[in-house]
Amino acid sequence: MIDKTFRPKSTPLNPLEFSATVTNWQRQYGRNDLPWQINITPYRVLVSELMLQQTQVATVIPYFERWLQHFPTIEDLATASEDAVMAQWQGLGYYSRARNLHKAARYVVDEFAGQLPDNVDELREVPGVGPYTAGAISAFAFNKPAAIVDGNVKRLFSRYFGIEGEISSAKTNKTIWSLAEQYTPVTDSRRYAQALLDLGATVCTPRAPSCQECPLQESCNAYATDRVQILPTKKMKSKIPTRSGNFLLDLTSDGVVLVQRSADGIWPRLWCLPETDEPPKNATIHGKFKHVFSHYKLDATVFAQSIPNGATRVHLDEIESYGLPTPIRKYLNTLPT
């Protein structure tokens, strides 16, 4: 009788075998035509990596193309206004990344004459560049050996090496970084880094991974021990709270009143309908909308309310040149022109 649950005993490949296996796989099955993989420059890699933080490739692509049209060089970005920068980032989310990218451009122009450094230590000093992004820029922009650990690598390594520790813990993070450094090859750095990301994104996926397509199946600990569905282990998440918000709509033939939000909190420095702590009395409800953030849900009510004076009023057809949060832009788009 055949035991369908049989798995071969697994021993991890050594670093040389591992890197050869995944780079060969990447050459044949990986992603090699993404916009930032063509005409590679350090600036294009920097832009793509900041945009790709916690954001999927398909979402980033149109933003990346538009960004390079508006800010072709790092000098163009460094000298651009914050309003112009935020207008281009509008809708992509995590807006501190846009300000960091802007700061990064100025930093590199001021400190390095516009030339990004190629080593992790100096890259870590660039605004918005953390441990992952520093390694990614070194590998992708300069083809230099550098460990990268992102969500893909954490998932891939936790399964491949059978790491049981909670994936977001400092201890597990340290373990995986150590393995990542140990397994980083001396040559073909760019393709190796891309191989890890491609494997994680297209084969070793969070759920329903395609183990039959995986070049590492034979030596994968999680596959051998039938723990692919269990690893990586995650902490229980308490469900996110719901908050209510009150927004004011003052729309005339001259446009709608917008205010620039503070640098703190959600949607920092983006242009928005005026928000109030308490619902205005004797105001009629114009409409409602809901929005989900990563850490809370917003239940919003929009009140028709005239704003006294001195406010910025923007014509509806000029709104695209302002940086607006997505749900506000969507709400305004429903208004009759």
Place this chain on the structure above:
DNA sequence: TAGTCGTGGCG
């Protein structure tokens, strides 16, 4: 260590 910070797609 844990919270903050967006948005869209997917099952």
Place this chain on the structure above:
DNA sequence: TCGCCAAGACT
């Protein structure tokens, strides 16, 4: 409809 998750950084 809802929870999960994505090329994380910063505080």
